[in-house]
Amino acid sequence: MVAAALAGLALIAGPAASKSASPSAPPLYAHVQAAAGAKVYSAQCAQCHGEHLEGGVGPALKGPNLVRLAKKTKLAVGDMFSFLALQMPLNAPASLSHDQYVQVMAYILQSNGYPAGAKSLTYDGAMKSSVVMTTYGK
Numbered sequence: 030m031v032a033a034a035l036a037g038l039a040l041i042a043g044p045a046a047s048k049s050a051s052p053s054a055p056p057l058y059a060h061v062q063a064a065a066g067a068k069v070y071s072a073q074c075a076q077c078h079g080e081h082l083e084g085g086v087g088p089a090l091k092g093p094n095l096v097r098l099a100k101k102t103k104l105a106v107g108d109m110f111s112f113l114a115l116q117m118p119l120n121a122p123a124s125l126s127h128d129q130y131v132q133v134m135a136y137i138l139q140s141n142g143y144p145a146g147a148k149s150l151t152y153d154g155a156m157k158s159s160v161v162m163t164t165y166g167k
């Protein structure tokens with residue numbers, strides 16, 4: 030009985046408690062977006078950021094390097110997205126479609142352990158997102 034009551038409480042507390050002690054990655058994008066983003070990434074970004082986002086000429090976009098940077102600059106998803114959508118690729122800024130940028134962002138989120146969800150990420154939504162950019166379980 031106690032366990033059931035507690036489980037109920039946890040359910041109710043869920044979304045509202047997202048700022049509390051044990052963080053879990055929020056779903057921000059749809060799976061198909063990340064899958065499409067992987068292709069855009071390898072065509073447009075991998076040559077500088079590494080085949081697996083590990084970094085190269087450009088900084089790593091996942092893992093410890095990203096976490097360090099994110100902490101230092103209090104990086105939100107919206108900050109990273111506005112940077113990549115307006116400044117990247119370095120050799121041709123803002124040259125991809127809005128959809129392609131959103132797909133790449135979804136791929137970067139997926140690569141950092143954010144789960145896919147029922148809702149698609151949108152260009153405006155990504156620009157405004159104040160969700161903390163970090164790495165989960167990687």
Ligand code: HEC
Nearest residue numbers: 073074077078086087088098109112113117118119120133
């Ligand atoms: C020609 C090389 C090149 C290409 C192609 C390129 N980048 Fe970059 N990227 C860089 C460099 C160099 C930096 C660091 C620039 C700076 O700090 O001003 C950077 C910075 C970034 C950052 C900021 C990361 C941080 O740690 O500050 C993001 C996000 C990013 N790139 C994403 C992308 C995405 C997504 C693509 C593909 C659409 C892409 N880049 C394509 C070279 C590249």
